[in-house]
């Protein structure tokens with residue numbers, strides 16, 4: 277009975293996304309640009325495949341921005357991979373976007389492989405998380421699947437691996453979408469430290485973030501966990517700020533006010549008109 281209800285639900289969702297695609301994708305090309313329709317199509321394919329909405333929406337909003345600004349390559353990162361369920365979906369979404377939007381997409385997961393490190397005080401939510409929780413089940417199998425779909429995995433503590441990786445980003449490549457799923461405040465802080473330091477040319481004017489561990493649990497707060505790391509980032513940074521854009525999908529923009537596009541406007545490419553609320557509506561019942 278439950279299986280039938282799930283199936284009916286999926287069919288209704290697919291019908292709704294197709295109906296909305298029909299009306300939203302035909303909106304003014306002059307205003308929304310030549311990549312709007314293709315971005316709507318990525319959402320349709322992702323919904324049909326049943327991929328998680330925050331990853332699908334975040335990746336498409338990022339790729340659309342990158343495409344409008346004529347960047348040849350965009351990165352999608354997942355910080356906190358565990359056994360790879362999320363990373364494999366992100367890699368599959370990357371494959372759709374690569375094909376539909378004709379942009380180079382590199383998908384990379386960062387994880388220590390051994391599960392959560394030591395829990396360090398109330399900001400790390402010891403009432404929810406435990407040392408070594410979410411250890412990677414089978415690294416070899418995950419790497420094999422990633423190779424098939426198109427994705428990569430960097431093993432080590434994010435405080436070491438992320439800054440090291442940031443230094444390798446080449447001109448023309450931008451960080452488009454990031455999923456923050458390391459659960460702990462103490463693991464999120466070093467990731468955000470790298471987002472303070474990285475050149476604005478390696479970021480989108482509003483890079484897309486999904487925070488997995490905010491809002492939806494009763495003991496989560498703005499003073500603890502991933503959210504506290506974002507609040508502290510905002511307090512200490514003048515030129516870059518996280519802002520919640522969609523509470524249901526827990527999508528945030530990292531506004532990069534020091535990005536040349538936000539200082540001087542568009543030199544080549546399309547204006548950044550992105551009605552993301554319509555893309556979100558496409559994924560809803």
Ligand SMILES: C[S@@+](CC[C@H](N)C(=O)[O-])C[C@H]1O[C@@H](n2cnc3c(N)ncnc32)[C@H](O)[C@@H]1O
Nearest residue numbers: 356357358361362387388391433434457458463
């Ligand atoms: C909840 S799991 C990730 C789940 C995964 N995103 C998914 O959707 O299937 C959190 C992961 O963060 C990793 N992690 C936490 N702190 C870390 C750190 N400082 N460095 C590297 N990995 C870390 C843990 O090893 C764990 O695998």
